[in-house]
Amino acid sequence: MELKLERIYTKPADMNGYRLLVDRLWPRGISKVNAALDDWDKDIAPSTELREWFNHIPERFPEFKARYLAELALNPATPKLINVIANQLKTQNVILLYGAKDTEHNQAIVIYYYLLKQPAIKAALN
Template identity: 70%
Template structure:
């Protein structure tokens, strides 16, 4: 199974897997039907304060990454989210969806790296 990220605005929607929106706000112009989500993990997204500070300014990305990882470590929702991702990876691909235009400097990139370092998820990804 694979753990990947995808911009929600991508024309060809990948339905081959469990689709999780990892943004705090619903992406503009996307209907809930077209999103074809299995879950919306808004509690796992960066806080409003951090998101507004980052404002998708590339030079701030290293600091954003550090701060977001701290938020994930302190977020009481993180363990359940990691468990759910691991559970889904046992039977299907998991796709983390985000709305940001920048495909290299966004919270989904950080979250993907964070999840890939979790022992339960590492073990499942190694089975490939």
């Protein structure tokens, strides 16, 4: 099984796995039916203050990443997310979905690499 990362606007969408939106805000122009989500974890997304400060300015990404990793470490939703993903990976791929236009500087990338370092995720992927 694989942990994947995909922009929700990508066509054709990868429907092969557990589809999880990791944005705090619903992506514009995407209907809930067409999104075909299994879950939407708003609580794992960066805080509103951090998201607004970052404002998708690439030069701020290193600082955003550091601040967001600190938020993830303290977020009570983080262990739940790790458990859900580890359990899903036992039987199917997991696709982390995000809406940002910038595919290199966004919170989903931070979450993706953070998850890959977690022992439960590593075990599920092997």
